[in-house]
Amino acid sequence: MAQIELVDVVKEYSVWHRAGRVRRQRKLVRAVDRISLSVAEGELCGYIGPNGAGKSTTVKMLTGIIVPTSGRIRVAGKDPQRQRIELARRIGVVFGQRTQLWWDLPLADSFDLLRHVYRVPHDRHRANVNAFIDLLDLGPFMQTPVRQLSLGQRMRGDLTAALLHDPEILYLDEPTIGLDVVSKARVREFLASVNRDRGVTVLLTTHDLTDVERLCTRLVVIDHGRLIHDGTVAEIKSRFGDHRTVVVDLEEAGPPLEVAGAEVVGVDGPRQWLRFDRQATTAAAVVAAVAEQAALRDIAIEEPDIEDVVRRIYSGDAASTPDLRDDPSRA
Amino acid sequence: MVDVGTIAVYRRLIGARVRSDFGFRASFAFRLVSACVITGLDFAVIAVVFTKIGRLGGWRFSEVAYLYGACGVAFSVAETWIGGVDYLAVRIKQGTFDRVLVRPMSALGQLATEEFALRRIGKLFQAGAVLVAALVAIPVQWTTGRILMVPVTIAAGAVIYGAVWVATAAISFWTVDANELGNALTYGGNYLTQYPITIYSAWLRRLLAFVVPMAFVGYFPSLYVLGRTAPSERFGLPSVVMFSSPVVAAAACAVASAIWRVGLRRYRSTGS
Numbered sequence: 234m235a236q237i238e239l240v241d242v243v244k245e246y247s248v249w250h251r252a253g254r255v256r257r258q259r260k261l262v263r264a265v266d267r268i269s270l271s272v273a274e275g276e277l278c279g280y281i282g283p284n285g286a287g288k289s290t291t292v293k294m295l296t297g298i299i300v301p302t303s304g305r306i307r308v309a310g311k312d313p314q315r316q317r318i319e320l321a322r323r324i325g326v327v328f329g330q331r332t333q334l335w336w337d338l339p340l341a342d343s344f345d346l347l348r349h350v351y352r353v354p355h356d357r358h359r360a361n362v363n364a365f366i367d368l369l370d371l372g373p374f375m376q377t378p379v380r381q382l383s384l385g386q387r388m389r390g391d392l393t394a395a396l397l398h399d400p401e402i403l404y405l406d407e408p409t410i411g412l413d414v415v416s417k418a419r420v421r422e423f424l425a426s427v428n429r430d431r432g433v434t435v436l437l438t439t440h441d442l443t444d445v446e447r448l449c450t451r452l453v454v455i456d457h458g459r460l461i462h463d464g465t466v467a468e469i470k471s472r473f474g475d476h477r478t479v480v481v482d483l484e485e486a487g488p489p490l491e492v493a494g495a496e497v498v499g500v501d502g503p504r505q506w507l508r509f510d511r512q513a514t515t516a517a518a519v520v521a522a523v524a525e526q527a528a529l530r531d532i533a534i535e536e537p538d539i540e541d542v543v544r545r546i547y548s549g550d551a552a553s554t555p556d557l558r559d560d561p562s563r564a
Numbered sequence: 565m566v567d568v569g570t571i572a573v574y575r576r577l578i579g580a581r582v583r584s585d586f587g588f589r590a591s592f593a594f595r596l597v598s599a600c601v602i603t604g605l606d607f608a609v610i611a612v613v614f615t616k617i618g619r620l621g622g623w624r625f626s627e628v629a630y631l632y633g634a635c636g637v638a639f640s641v642a643e644t645w646i647g648g649v650d651y652l653a654v655r656i657k658q659g660t661f662d663r664v665l666v667r668p669m670s671a672l673g674q675l676a677t678e679e680f681a682l683r684r685i686g687k688l689f690q691a692g693a694v695l696v697a698a699l700v701a702i703p704v705q706w707t708t709g710r711i712l713m714v715p716v717t718i719a720a721g722a723v724i725y726g727a728v729w730v731a732t733a734a735i736s737f738w739t740v741d742a743n744e745l746g747n748a749l750t751y752g753g754n755y756l757t758q759y760p761i762t763i764y765s766a767w768l769r770r771l772l773a774f775v776v777p778m779a780f781v782g783y784f785p786s787l788y789v790l791g792r793t794a795p796s797e798r799f800g801l802p803s804v805v806m807f808s809s810p811v812v813a814a815a816a817c818a819v820a821s822a823i824w825r826v827g828l829r830r831y832r833s834t835g836s
């Protein structure tokens with residue numbers, strides 16, 4: 234059964250513009266534009282898109298914080314805004330930009346308050362807190378007021394807070410923002426285990442594509458409020474990543490090579506990067522053409538990484554029209 | 565809906581709030597004392613006025629003191645328990661209102677308890693003292709009906725003030741720039757109700773009686789307690805208005821909660 238379901242969801246904000254000295258004009262901003270999406274129980278779904286794409290807006294609608302302009306949303310079969318309180322017991326949310334914790338209270342006290350707010354049985358709460366202290370290494374700062382925590386410590390506190398009531402569904406809006414490499418790795422490991430061991434359905438918004446590669450079984454990409462891709466990470470690579478790069482090490486440094494069907498995208502002494510379209514030519518043909526022009530010492534072929542792919546989607550390089558998702562030949 | 569468990573949770577939320585206030589103990593004590601002094605001042609003004617004149621709108625000093633005390637106690641009860649909703653505009657602007665909507669409790673209840681401020685209780689002491697003194701001083705024949713009317717006045721009054729508070733705070737869902745208007749209605753309304761409304765011009769009297777039902781907080785039920793002429797003679801209103809505060813309180817609650825709910829659906833959060 235679909236845990237999270239969106240059908241033709243639209244969210245418009247009206248914003249007021251200055252039009253002249255005092256006169257103001259109303260303009261509608263479509264933050265989410267007819268998104269349909271369904272996430273099954275136990276999935277760990279990445280939800281990415283460039284700044285202003287409508288990710289946070291979607292998460293807020295799913296939480297019941299704001300109401301969609303039109304369309305239908307069901308989370309665990311319920312309407313998030315009308316049945317907000319009922320649903321709140323079953324979902325956990327982390328907004329990385331903003332804490333849900335009590336600013337002036339130590340973490341331990343915040344957790345204790347949350348036990349009462351969510352009415353978690355005492356034993357269950359104790360077991361959860363202890364498990365999270367272990368997994369996220371919260372021990373050293375459990376007694377520190379939240380306002381004195383570092384960003385990474387606070388984020389780990391917020392993750393714990395979102396999970397203490399054993400939610401079935403977890404929304405994460407940029408949970409790794411501003412974290413160092415070690416903390417990021419720890420948070421990722423933690424999220425993977427929450428998804429695997431507790432069976433929590435996760436919707437993850439992030440700008441760090443390593444998060445996506447490490448964690449997500451599924452990747453949804455939106456831009457300007459529209460859904461432009463929905464599939465596995467491998468699928469998105471093969472769909473949008475139809476370029477490969479051949480790296481050649483020549484015997485001597487020289488001017489950029491000229492190879493039909495390929496384009497030199499980088500030169501570093503004797504090393505050159507040639508990008509080519511898989512539809513137009515092959516790696517073998519490119520290498521053969523290079524070998525005719527210069528003495529080759531070594532070659533390597535680079536698969537497109539997710540960063541490249543997504544950069545191309547965001548910049549509109551790839552054919553990212555919204556109706557593309559309906560095109561079976563590309564799926 | 566509001567069971568014992570829920571109340572216990574709210575108590576904890578208030579406890580957490582008070583504990584973090586006590587973290588700044590000096591400023592807390594200062595604010596409590598200054599709240600007492602400031603609210604004491606407006607009673608001093610009434611006392612000074614009565615040194616010059618014997619009656620105000622036909623009312624004796626002790627009678628005006630009763631009105632002041634009953635309204636003041638009702639107001640400070642409302643202010644203490646629900647006054648925190650004033651922070652709605654601030655919370656919306658800061659983006660910290662979202663988090664109450666994530667939790668499985670009433671948004672209004674959480675806001676009121678999270679923004680609970682013990683210092684607001686200062687006025688309760690001051691108004692309570694005036695009320696007790698006035699009850700001793702007013703020259704009325706105490707009947708069971710009159711005695712019962714005093715707590716009814718205060719309870720219904722607190723509910724009406726609370727409803728006005730919630731309704732005006734909810735304006736922030738439409739615009740966060742109109743917070744002052746809300747304060748004008750709550751604090752200003754309290755100020756106006758301290759006096760017999762007969763001293764005001766006709767349009768202000770009507771406003772207080774019918775639109776923002778402040779006259780039902782103090783003036784009308786006080787007419788009964790003080791054994792004064794029924795309002796029919798001055799307002800063309802039936803005497804039943806002297807006893808209708810609880811009904812008006814219920815109606816005010818219904819209106820306020822409808823405004824709050826509509827506002828909540830309009831809430832649009834912040835962009836980042």
Ligand SMILES: Nc1ncnc2c1ncn2[C@@H]1O[C@H](COP(=O)(O)OP(=O)(O)OP(=O)(O)O)[C@@H](O)[C@H]1O
Nearest residue numbers: 246264283284285286287288289290832833834835
């Ligand atoms: N409360 C609001 N009022 C008006 N416009 C808003 C509001 N919230 C978001 N928007 C607009 O809606 C669009 C989508 O915003 P949203 O915050 O959902 O983007 P996002 O995908 O989360 O971006 P980011 O990666 O920068 O966090 C933006 O154009 C933004 O300006």
Ligand SMILES: [Mg+2]
Nearest residue numbers: 288289290406
């Ligand atoms: Mg965002």
